[in-house]
Amino acid sequence: xxxxxxxxxxxxxxxxxxxxxxxxxxxxxxxxxxxxxxxxxxxxxxxxxxxxxxxxxxxxxxxxxxxxxxxxxxxxxxxxxxxxxxxxxxxxxxxxxxxxxxxxxxxxxxxxxxxxxxxxxxxxxxxxxxxxxxxxxxxxxxxxxxxxxxxxxxxxxxxxxxxxxxxxxxxxxxxxxxxxxxxxxxxxxxxxxxxxxxxxxxxxxxx
Numbered sequence: 001x002x003x004x005x006x007x008x009x010x011x012x013x014x015x016x017x018x019x020x021x022x023x024x025x026x027x028x029x030x031x032x033x034x035x036x037x038x039x040x041x042x043x044x045x046x047x048x049x050x051x052x053x054x055x056x057x058x059x060x061x062x063x064x065x066x067x068x069x070x071x072x073x074x075x076x077x078x079x080x081x082x083x084x085x086x087x088x089x090x091x092x093x094x095x096x097x098x099x100x101x102x103x104x105x106x107x108x109x110x111x112x113x114x115x116x117x118x119x120x121x122x123x124x125x126x127x128x129x130x131x132x133x134x135x136x137x138x139x140x141x142x143x144x145x146x147x148x149x150x151x152x153x154x155x156x157x158x159x160x161x162x163x164x165x166x167x168x169x170x171x172x173x174x175x176x177x178x179x180x181x182x183x184x185x186x187x188x189x190x191x192x193x194x195x196x197x198x199x200x201x202x203x204x205x206x207x
Contacts, residue, residue, distance in 0.1 A: 014158045014161075016131060016134065016135065016162075017131075017134075018127050018128070018130050018131025018134060018162050019131055019161070019162050019165065021127050022124060022127050022128060022131070022162065022165050022166055022169055025120050025123070025124060025127070025169060026120075026124075026165075026169045026172075028116060028120075029116060029117055029120045029169065029172070029173050029176070032113040032114070032116050032117055032176075033117070033172075033176045035113060036112075036113055036114065036176075036180050039110070039112075040110060040180065040183055040184070040187070044075060045075060045076050045077060045110075045187050045191075046075070046077050046187075046190065046191075046194075047073050047075050047077065047078065049069060050069050050070060050073050050075070050077055050078060050081065051077070051194070053065065053066050053069050054066065054081070054194055054197060054198050055197075057198070057201050058201070059201050059202075059204060063085060063088075063202070066081070066085065066198075067082075067085050070082040070085055076106040076109070076110065076187075076191055077191060077194060079102060079106065080099060080102050080103055080106060080191055080192075080194070080195050081194065081195060081198060083098050083099055083102040084098075084099050084195050084198055084199060084202075085198075087099075088202055088203075092199065092203045095199065095203075096199065099192070099195045099199075100192070103188065103191055103192055103195070106188075106191065107184060107188050110184045110187065110188075111180075111181070111184055114177055114180055114181060114184075117173045117174075117176055117177040117180070118173075118177050120169060120170065120173040121170050121173045121174045121177060122170075124166045124167070124169040124170040124173065125163075125166045125167055125170045126166070127162070127166050128162045128163040128164070128165055128166020128167060128169075129162075129163055129166065130162075131159070131162030131163070131166070132159045132160055132162050132163045134159075135156075135158065135159025135162070136156065136159050139156055139159060
């Protein structure tokens with residue numbers, strides 16, 4: 001285990017400044033991935049008791065229990081349904097607009113950190129390429145000074161490592177970004193659907 005850690009340290013240390021930047025970027029991206037994976041769990045967005053209460057609600061039934069559940073639920077669904085319930089005295093269209101505004105805020109919150117993954121996808125390969133080019137410049141300078149061919153070959157291999165790491169970081173970030181973006185879009189549709197269902201039961205066939 002100690003040898004593996006030492007080898008990893010040497011690998012990144014030989015990469016120089018650009019490898020260090022890629023390491024920092026990859027750690028930040030990993031933190032975002034773990035945070036979003038934890039924050040976007042279904043039960044933290046759609047609490048089952050609140051979903052069940054909306055599904056079981058009958059037109060004309062008392063909303064007291066639903067209001068309590070929505071206000072006591074610190075989740076996107078709870079906050080959106082609270083807005084809907086608070087504005088039931090408004091005309092339906094105005095309530096819809098209020099809910100849509102709240103939903104947009106919730107989507108922004110659910111997308112928190114994803115911009116870092118998007119930026120990392122574009123910048124990681126460039127950092128890797130810059131690291132490789134920087135290393136090659138130094139290597140070919142040594143060739144001009146009569147450097148050892150074996151050392152030059154080893155140096156080229158090490159310089160190319162930054163490109164490999166940069167591409168690897170970009171691929172992981174791209175996959176994670178697309179996955180979370182699609183998940184947020186799906187959840188946003190479900191959130192608006194739940195609010196629309198509640199409105200249909202509260203307003204009935206009103207326009």
